[in-house]
Amino acid sequence: MLYLFLGVFGGFAQGFLYPKLYVAGDAVATTANLTANSELARFGIVADLLGQTFFVLLALTLYVLLKNVHQGVARAMVVLVVLAAAVTCLNVVFEFEGLQIATGAVDASSLGVSGSNSLVLMMLDAQHYGIFVAQLFFGLWLTPLAYLANKSGMFPKPLGIVLVLATVSYLLDVLVAFLLPEASAGLHGFFSVVPAVAEIGMVLFLLIFGVLTPKAVTHGKRVLVQQ
Incomplete structure (x- = not known):
């Protein structure tokens, strides 16, 4: 449920609302969008903060579940999530200040329109x-998660592979954004496909099947059951 809440709130704030507000290189359009959608923007800011709260709680829950597999890797996973959440929350401050200026709550009239x-x-x-x-850390946390998921036997191995591929896709998206910004907009959608499949797949598996945990030993073989 925590993973689902992260997806819902994060998807609303960054997937649905953010593209409706920000127009790269166009100050007039961006300001007009913020002014016209000011209440929606405020909901998006709160949704982003809630989403990151659920993200940290998710990481702590997964840590409790998977720390016995490898405590060092589990700790690294939590640290990466905390870094991602912290950067995202700081980003929200920039959005809020932009909204304050656009709506006149902060007086910038001395600068002219x-x-x-x-x-x-x-x-x-x-x-x-x-x-x-933030996406740098959003991507990196999936690799320790994939390692722990595979080593624990609690998740299907193909899911772990897709999580690693999602890390690669996230990181490539970040590199293109800073090294080839003119190409970033066109490639961003392509780079988003694998992460979407990986994380939606993880959410659906947890919601539908739970996790596979050792239940009993039958004829010398460990039996895995769904919980």
Whole structure:
């Protein structure tokens, strides 16, 4: 359920709402979007904060479940999640300040309309690239999760493989964003496919099947059952 809540709140804030607000390089359009959708933007900010709270709680729950497999790897997983959540929460501050300027809650009239709009765009541009910084850790946490999932025997091995591929896809997306920004918009959707499959697959497996845990020993063989 924690993983599901992360997906719902994060998907609303970053998947649905964020593309409706930020227009790369267009200060006037970005400001207009924020002004027209100010209440929705506030809900998105709260959704992002809630999503990251669920993310940390998810990591702690998985740590309790998987720490006996390899405590060091389980700790690394939690640290990466905390870093991702921290960067994302900081990004929300940039979005909120952009909203404050766009709606006039922060007086930037001394800069003129053009200067005020540019400041709004700068705030959301900082959030935009901050999301990619957070994505670095969003990607990296999936590899220790995949290792623990495979070693524990609690999850299907193909799911672990897809999680590692998702890490690679996330990291490539980050590299393209900073090294080839002009190509980033066109490739971002492509790089998002594998992570979506991996994480939705993990959520569905947990919701439908639970985890496979050692239940008994029959004729010298460990028997795995669904819980």
